[in-house]
Amino acid sequence: MPPASPNVKPFGLAVDPKGRAWIAGNKAHKVYVVSPDGTVETPDTKNLLSNPMGIAGDSEGNMWVSSSAIVDVPCVDKINLRLFGGTPSVVLFPADGSPPQQFTGGGITVPWGNAVDGNGTVWVFNFGLTVGGLVKRAITSGFSFPNTGVARLCGVDTAKCPEGSNTVGAAISPDTGYTSDALERLTGGTIDQSGNLWLMNNWRIFGPLELANPGANSIVIVPGAAAPLKTPVIGPPQSID
Numbered sequence: 001m002p003p004a005s006p007n008v009k010p011f012g013l014a015v016d017p018k019g020r021a022w023i024a025g026n027k028a029h030k031v032y033v034v035s036p037d038g039t040v041e042t043p044d045t046k047n048l049l050s051n052p053m054g055i056a057g058d059s060e061g062n063m064w065v066s067s068s069a070i071v072d073v074p075c076v077d078k079i080n081l082r083l084f085g086g087t088p089s090v091v092l093f094p095a096d097g098s099p100p101q102q103f104t105g106g107g108i109t110v111p112w113g114n115a116v117d118g119n120g121t122v123w124v125f126n127f128g129l130t131v132g133g134l135v136k137r138a139i140t141s142g143f144s145f146p147n148t149g150v151a152r153l154c155g156v157d158t159a160k161c162p163e164g165s166n167t168v169g170a171a172i173s174p175d176t177g178y179t180s181d182a183l184e185r186l187t188g189g190t191i192d193q194s195g196n197l198w199l200m201n202n203w204r205i206f207g208p209l210e211l212a213n214p215g216a217n218s219i220v221i222v223p224g225a226a227a228p229l230k231t232p233v234i235g236p237p238q239s240i241d
Helices: 133-140
Strands: 010-015 021-025 030-034 052-057 063-067 089-093 101-103 111-116 122-126 150-153 186-191 197-201 218-222
Touching (some): 021 052, 021 063, 030 052, 063 111, 089 111, 122 186, 122 197
Parallel strands (some): 010 052, 111 186
Antiparallel strands (some): 010 021, 052 063, 063 089, 111 122, 122 150, 186 197, 197 218
C-alpha cells in the first residue's frame, strides 16, 4: 500500500474493472494503483497532476482525476503556490495505458469530486471560492476564483456524447459551467438509477450574510440531469440500460 504519510495524503479512491484501487495522493501530486495482491504502481502523470482530489472511473476502466491545483488538504484555507505553475483540470488515465490527457474546459475551476454517468460522460464538481481570506490572499497575488459550478465533459465513448461534442474530453457544459445560487463550494456528487444528480455543498464562509444564496451545508438534487446508473455504485459505473 502507498504510505499514509504527509508526503502522500491519500484523498480520492475508485476501483477499476480489474479490481485495482486508484488513489489520489494529494500531497504527492500522483496517483497510486493498488492491485488485489497488494502490488502498488505509480503511473507517470507527465506532471499534469497538482493536488489531485476525486477519482472516477468509467465502465471500461478509464480513470478521471480531479486536479485541483490548489487544495492542499486538510487545510483548504491555504494558498498553494503550485497553482501558479499548475492548472485546475481533469486528467484522464486511459485504460489502455497510453499517456494521460489533461482537460480544462466546460467551466472547470477548482475541481474536487467527479462522477461518470451511464453514457460515460464526466461530471466535475468545483469547490469554487469567491469570498473569504483565501481569495483575498489570492487576489493580492494577481489571481481570483470563478464561482462554484458543475462541469461536464465528453467521455471516451464519443458516440454517446451530445451532438457537437465528438472528441474525448470536449466540454458539454458552457464555459461558465452549470451554475446556480443553490450551489456553493461543491465537494462531491453522485448519480442514481433515475439519472438524478446529487450535489454536496460544503460550507458557507460568511454564513447569514449570504442571504441570497440558499446553498452550503446542504445537498442539492438536479432531477434527471445525467444518464442513469445501476446502484449502488461499487466499482466501475454501469449503465442502467
